[in-house]
Amino acid sequence: MMTPDKLRIGSREAIRLVAVREITVRIRSKAFLILLGITAAAAVAIPLISHYANLSSGPTRIAVVQQDAALAPTLQATAAQLGQKVTVSTVADHATGVDQVKSGDVAVLAESGPQGIQATVKKTLSTPLNQLFQVVDQQTALNDQITKLGGNPATVGQAVASTKVQVTELQPAKAQNGQRLTIAIGAALLLYMTLMFVGQSVAQGVVEEKSSRVVELLLSTLRPWQLLAGKVFGTGLLGLIQMLVPAVLGVGVGLSTGALNLSLGSSVGTVAWALVWYGVGFALYALVFAALGATVSRQEDVGGLVLPATAPLILAWVVGISVVPSNPESSLVEWLSMVPPCAPVLMPMRIAMGVAPLWQMLLSLVLAIAFSVLLLRFAGRIYRNAVLRSGARIPLREALKAA
Template structure:
């Protein structure tokens, strides 16, 4: 009836329990909903802000011809998308303004031009009067025998070529860091609470009669990690999908790249912080004592977050560059630097390797502390005692 269980099967069983328990947990559901609402909120905010420079429909009587072209050109200069709508008579044009079919109408012909609007709109006024003036000027110049293209033209040279794209990626990275940081804290906290729950309810003794401490730890971290990665992936998908649907960003390729890097750094950051939190949590036996043992690891996380936000405004500063290599800080600082550009692949490689070394160290030493401390269910275990009692 019972078959031998491999380590993999045990780890999977533990992970499956973590997922099925958490997915029904109120804190988890609430936090997921909150994150998604937050992301949607950011998107809607962007859409509302962008909608200020919405398109304006301008009615023109007769053949728009030069006036139409001039209106569109003026609109572009003033950051207003102008759509020219043609009407046959002045009355039709006025009626369309009344019914709000168009935002304004240019009536009275070329001799006596008049702009009809429902509410005064200075931007539209400027566009229309500029266009009419330009057409008139063009006509006058043509009559005088001067070709408008002979007039001096201003040439524009951009010194910082792709600054707008960088800014956009950095904004995405900062939003991503906020999500990444929140999820790291949340899921590492879940791991810690789970460890203490098992200790305080003493169920850990029953568990350890069937498996080794590292299998329990691995199952817990993997299970919650899969859930965390799933959640951040859903948020990323909603974010990217929404951003593209609402046309908030112009560079989908860059956006996807930044988000993928964020996912990658989430995995590394989670591996480190979940292990640290789990090991710290194994030292205490009551949820009330959790705060004090989690403080050091939490501070690293908070420091990383603050530095990352600072790095967004100064991605080439010494602080950002140095901290982007420091394990624990790198998962939050490096994506910001990467999004801002100017990071060589080898730099990312070094940060990743340092991070992996740190994870290996924490798992090795931490696993020993964890196994030494798990069965000491009275009060708080000292780190050194746990290290000595743990399995090598």
């Protein structure tokens, strides 16, 4: 029998094969699909809910009867000054207006009465509408008095409108609106969850190969680092899908429904930074998890093993979620976001809040990359020394020392 040419596969091909196996096997796993389903659903639901919540509180519909048609422009102009959104429609008579209020077509029927506006509502008059009508009434009363005193209401109005408070901001506050916070928390949560998920996956994958002893077969044709790299890349790509799908869905739905009215550039920027931090965070954690996984031989031992390694990640998430919403510029968060193991969660959060200066973004990134290169050396060594040794857990010091 002729044996076909056996060109030994190159490192790239070896890593690719390992990574593809990792992806094809794991992408079908329930854990992956369930987590992806939940995050994707949440990413779509959150902007949609906020969108519909906005809709119901959206432009308030006011009806005026035909004989009060002059009221319509005044209401609209005043509402605009107050920053309220209203639409004013005209109805034929009082009865029609009342019917529309009853049916919920309009929120209120406004008629002019002897003492100002008479409002007919279903239950109670909302505070903004009350405020609107009051201002209109006051304006009407004021205009009457100005006219009586021989003045011109329009001139007075202009003079009043031209006043403006001049403010000098010594320490201008960064924009802190709720949308930024939502994105910041969303990004941090996604990063936190995904890093936890992929970290555990890598550790379990390494232990699976050890406990099933297939690693011995693999390492008779692969170098340990090729196996490690393929595994890490494969799981990393899966994690990327895990992150990208909800991120793109969330921002996409948010922007298209208008629930998110940040500029496209700023949203994309936040997502891009989150992805960069995913890459760095992944490199950092996956290697640690792989090395730790290599020191045990049974799946049951994985849990206790990864807990200490996830501590900085949990710390970052807890600090982030509890401090950032009330105090985005907290110096604790600022410092922690520079510490490599915490940075992958906290720095994207600060970036999303718009409170991280560029130099901090870059410094934190450089520190984290340097840290993961350092880890790579140790992790690679531990993995290489421990992966073929079965039996009891191998102490880290021994794994580092051996050969």
